[in-house]
Amino acid sequence: MQTLELEIKTLLIDALNLEDITADDIANDAPLFGDGLGLDSIDALELGLALQKRYGVTLSPDAEETRRHFASIAALASFVAGARKL
Template structure:
């Protein structure tokens, strides 16, 4: 298991107040939006802010590239790994 994947799952749960979900309930490769975890655009903003605070990332809400990074926990972890400043 990748510790960063677990860390991001915890961050998703905490920043979005998903009380009934455990990190093990979130599939690393499942979509975070739509049919996967079912997050919406407000969740994306909150998660983006949490990622910026936690890892010192710079995200652009309008960027198509940013949407790709939010596709799954694995995609987010890859982005964090490549761009973190904290």
């Protein structure tokens, strides 16, 4: 799972053009929104599209479920890993 978390961190940095951040700067369990990394809804859309392109995952139209998946890098990795098994 650590490899997947690193891949997602790199994808996040590349997709959102975060030039001043490295993968090491992002804690796996840190919030991606608000007080954490500070992402916003536009960032979520861009990241969601990048995840769909890279891993072929489909995000749920249920906003609450999507918020859970986007809570942290660890949550995203768990979602992607689970979606890959389907």
